[in-house]
Amino acid sequence: MSSILEVKNVVKQYGDYTALNSVSLKVPKGSIYGLLGPNGAGKTSLIRIINQITMPDSGEVILDGEKLAPYHVQHIGYMPEERGLYKTMKVGEQALYLAQLKGLSKEEAKKQLQYWFEKLEIQGWWNKKIQELSKGMAQKIQFVVTVLHQPKLLIFDEPFSGFDPVNANIIKDEILELKKKGSTIIFSTHRMESVEEMCDDIALIHKSNKLIEGKLIDVKKDHRTNAFEVGILSDNIERLMYELTQQFTLEQTNFKSLNDELKLEVQLGNATPNALLNILTQNGQVTHFVEKIPSVNDIFIQTVSRK
Amino acid sequence: MSVLSLIIKREFIAKVRNKSFIVMTFLSPLLIVGMSFLIGYLVNMNNAEVKKIAIHDESGIFKKDFKNTEKTVYVDLSAMPLKTAKDTASKNYEGMIYIPKVTDPKELLTKVEYISDDSPSMDFIMSMEEVIDHQLTQNNLKELGFDYDKIEKAKTNANIHLTKFSGEDSIKGLNEIKIVIGSVFGYLIMMFIVIYGNFVMRSVIEEKTNRIIEIIISSVKPFQLMLGKIIGNSLAGLLQFTIWAIVGVTLLIGVASFFGVQTGAQASIDPEMINAAQQQMGGTMQSYIKEILNLPLGTLVCCFIIYFVGGYFLYSSLYAAIGAAVDSETDSQQFLLPIIMPMMLGVYVGFFTVMNDPHGTVATVFSIIPLTSPIVMLMRIPFGVPWWQLVVSIVLLFGTFLLVVWFAAKIYRVGILMYGKKPTWKELYKWLKY
Numbered sequence: 001m002s003s004i005l006e007v008k009n010v011v012k013q014y015g016d017y018t019a020l021n022s023v024s025l026k027v028p029k030g031s032i033y034g035l036l037g038p039n040g041a042g043k044t045s046l047i048r049i050i051n052q053i054t055m056p057d058s059g060e061v062i063l064d065g066e067k068l069a070p071y072h073v074q075h076i077g078y079m080p081e082e083r084g085l086y087k088t089m090k091v092g093e094q095a096l097y098l099a100q101l102k103g104l105s106k107e108e109a110k111k112q113l114q115y116w117f118e119k120l121e122i123q124g125w126w127n128k129k130i131q132e133l134s135k136g137m138a139q140k141i142q143f144v145v146t147v148l149h150q151p152k153l154l155i156f157d158e159p160f161s162g163f164d165p166v167n168a169n170i171i172k173d174e175i176l177e178l179k180k181k182g183s184t185i186i187f188s189t190h191r192m193e194s195v196e197e198m199c200d201d202i203a204l205i206h207k208s209n210k211l212i213e214g215k216l217i218d219v220k221k222d223h224r225t226n227a228f229e230v231g232i233l234s235d236n237i238e239r240l241m242y243e244l245t246q247q248f249t250l251e252q253t254n255f256k257s258l259n260d261e262l263k264l265e266v267q268l269g270n271a272t273p274n275a276l277l278n279i280l281t282q283n284g285q286v287t288h289f290v291e292k293i294p295s296v297n298d299i300f301i302q303t304v305s306r307k
Numbered sequence: 308m309s310v311l312s313l314i315i316k317r318e319f320i321a322k323v324r325n326k327s328f329i330v331m332t333f334l335s336p337l338l339i340v341g342m343s344f345l346i347g348y349l350v351n352m353n354n355a356e357v358k359k360i361a362i363h364d365e366s367g368i369f370k371k372d373f374k375n376t377e378k379t380v381y382v383d384l385s386a387m388p389l390k391t392a393k394d395t396a397s398k399n400y401e402g403m404i405y406i407p408k409v410t411d412p413k414e415l416l417t418k419v420e421y422i423s424d425d426s427p428s429m430d431f432i433m434s435m436e437e438v439i440d441h442q443l444t445q446n447n448l449k450e451l452g453f454d455y456d457k458i459e460k461a462k463t464n465a466n467i468h469l470t471k472f473s474g475e476d477s478i479k480g481l482n483e484i485k486i487v488i489g490s491v492f493g494y495l496i497m498m499f500i501v502i503y504g505n506f507v508m509r510s511v512i513e514e515k516t517n518r519i520i521e522i523i524i525s526s527v528k529p530f531q532l533m534l535g536k537i538i539g540n541s542l543a544g545l546l547q548f549t550i551w552a553i554v555g556v557t558l559l560i561g562v563a564s565f566f567g568v569q570t571g572a573q574a575s576i577d578p579e580m581i582n583a584a585q586q587q588m589g590g591t592m593q594s595y596i597k598e599i600l601n602l603p604l605g606t607l608v609c610c611f612i613i614y615f616v617g618g619y620f621l622y623s624s625l626y627a628a629i630g631a632a633v634d635s636e637t638d639s640q641q642f643l644l645p646i647i648m649p650m651m652l653g654v655y656v657g658f659f660t661v662m663n664d665p666h667g668t669v670a671t672v673f674s675i676i677p678l679t680s681p682i683v684m685l686m687r688i689p690f691g692v693p694w695w696q697l698v699v700s701i702v703l704l705f706g707t708f709l710l711v712v713w714f715a716a717k718i719y720r721v722g723i724l725m726y727g728k729k730p731t732w733k734e735l736y737k738w739l740k741y
Contacts, residue, residue: 015737051525053724070528078525082726084518089321100313101526145522 004029004153004184005050010059012045019045021208022059027153027186027201032179034199034216035188036296038304041205043188044081047155050186051078064152074103077151081158081188083142085130092126095145102149109148116144120170136167143171147178154178155186160194172198192297202296206304216296223294223302226268229253231261231288232280240283247271247279261287310527311535318510318539323546332547336555361396363389365408366415368446372438373404379431393422401425404435412446415439482690485602486662489686492611493657496618496681497650503544503619504626504646508639510536511630511723520723529720537623607688610697617704618681621711622646628715631722638729653679657686665690675700677707714739 005027012020020042027033037043048054050061052068061068063075086094092113099109117123120140130138139162147154159175160168176198179185189195195202195216202219204212212219234240244250244266253265266276273291280286294302322328361384362373373381382400384392389405396403402423409415419439421427448455511533514520523532629642653673660670665687674684674692680700684692721738722730730738 048724053521053524073526076525078522080518080521080525082518082521085522086321086514086519087517088325097313097317098522098526101310101523 002029003027004064005186006062007046007050008060008062010046010049010056010061012042012049012054012056018208020049020056023205023208023210024059025203025210025213027184029184030179030182031200032175032185032187032198034195034202034296035186035205036190036192036195036202036300037188037205038190042208043205044157046205047078047080047157047186047188050155051076071103074149075152077146077149077154079142079146079154079156079159081161085138085141085145087131088129090126091128091130091133091141094130095141095148098145099148104149112148112150113144116148119174120144135162136164139163140167140171143174147174151183153184153186155188157188158191159187159189160191192295192300195296204300204303211303212299219299220293223299225292225294227292228266228268228273228276229255229288229290229292230264230266230276230280230286231255231257231259232264232284232286233259233261234284236283237262240279243279243283244276248276255288257288259287263288265292311531311538314527314532314535315539315542318536319542322506322510322540322543328543328547332550333554336551336558340555340558358401359399361392361400361403362406363387363392363396363403364406365389366406366412368412368415369404369406369438369442372442373435396422397424402427412443416443482662485665485689486658486686488602488607489661489689490658492607492685492688493682494654496611496615496685497654499544499548499615500619500622500650500681501647503540504623506540506544507536507623508626508630509636510540511627511719512633512636512639515631515634515723515726524723529723530716533624533627533716533719536627537620541619541623602689603691607685610688611685613701614681614685614704617677617701617708621677621681621704621708622650624708624712624715628718628722631719632725632730632735633722634726634729649678650682653682657683661686661690671696675703677704680704 003026005025007023007025009022009024010020011018011022023042023046025046035043035046045054049056050068052070052073063072066072089097095113096106096109099112100106104112117126122137122140125133125137125141130141133141143159146156154175156175159171163171172194175185187195187199199216201214202212202216203210214222232240240262241250244264248269248271249267251265251267253263255263257263268276273289277286277289280289357377358379359382360373360379361382362369364383364385367385375381381404384395384403387395393403402421402425405420405422406415407418407420409418416439419435421432421435445455448458514523625646629639629646632642633639656669656673657679660667660673661683664670670683670687673679674687675696677700681704684697684700717739718735
């Protein structure tokens, strides 16, 4: 699949501090791309460069095959982490203004606004001032303003902070729908469960360097430890344990189940799952047998603390 | 519509719709006119009070020389003994003039006393001294055998006729008129810069605290936003100034004519005298008007516009940079001082040096330095300024303007994305290199 955004060896320095140290990324078209990293890793610096808010010291950014140019702002929708709206301006006027700044004509902007206001069921807000709205309501407007000009590339920095679960879900569904319509979405977030749930690809930035990049599933494969969680109801636990410890390293573990079984985490090493399964079936009733897939959270913590 | 005009439009509308802006626009002229009439009224009332002064004249020379005026009434208490007179005067009168008994009237030059618990005004003391001098001079003259009346008649009052080498008549007090006209223009520019520069700064800070700034500059260049802000706010300012001018002038004319008619009806001065006075006045007025029309008005107005634009843009881009550098208005004070200083300097140095000598070194230098030139040069223009100085001054102003805008835009670009910390001067310098 071709990539909509390509970041090539981008370097950004603030005085003596290096915010991005020759970072390269490829964001596949039509994907949801998770940009992960601890605070101060350089995510926001990178996003600002993609949005042409700041210029890289060296390196280049390619959007849809073209070198980034001023008119590309029309094709990017950006919801920054530090976000807000003019408090004393009316919702409708404000949205029209921001859409026009993105290059939409007034009529087109009105049409799009109508569509989104109906979709999110907020038609009545047109003449309200932002300061009259609750924080969650303002966030909805913020979302509409970001997607109004139908950008090819959407960048959300911590999109769910400030939303209650109901609204967060609405926004999540809208994002998934935008993806279906062909938009590419970049997420920058600390919330690993949303990454796990939504992202196709991820990149991990830490201390100004990119450490990991790839399809979520590939990254997970790279980080698999060949460990299995097993549950077994056995009459002869001693013999079972003896046979297992001969071949594998074991650890007591815990997971939710309906039985009062023996719960183990087994490190297979070079052995195959079948070898383990053989021993288990010979010694009792298997109730649980699952490969332990590393969570994004695990990978994140592992990678960041290793460096 | 281009992005810049969108921003200008938004800034203008946001400013004009602001409630405090509307209130200020329509209330200020009312307040100013109201205040000036209140002050006028109070001053009048202050003067209207009649002072009663007692006289205790033991010498008997001056009793009749202190003549009652509209504001002062003299009461002769010479018949009473000194002590009683003092008591009476301290209770019932403003003060008492005490003239002791002397053998030689000349001693009175130093011996007359004015007794009062209030300190008298300079005017009043001088008027008393004048009366004494007048009487004693007359005495001296008589002693020396001169006829006082003849001497009075022989006195002349010269009136030098001012003309130019071109042969035109010129009039006195022209310098004062010129400095007033120049100062009004210079002062207007300063007021405008201070008021609307602050508006620009506040608008920048507002976008920062609202956290909308990052959304905007992901669509437009920071420089466009800054420029749009400056222009939008200045248009709102011009509108406000125009409304002030119209409302103010209308009110002044309205109220003045109302009061004018009343006082005219009350005054019972001989109509012939008024006519004569008016003719004389009219003559002078005509020559004043002629002189004012002779001033380089075209140059003045053109220069006003040029310096207005240059000065306003120069300063308001600095205001914008400061707004971007700080998080709240309270933090801005430290950075505002260096901006206000040159303007104050311009107004005061300009006013005093230009009045003294419009073509003196200090006045000339200050009218060329870009930070003060919009104010000082305008004060000098009514006196006639060599072309080369105007050209140098304007070129320098616009050169500095471009430099400052470049510099301000850099600070602005970095500053708007910085939160939570009050920057130091050193950090601002670092931002220039980002």
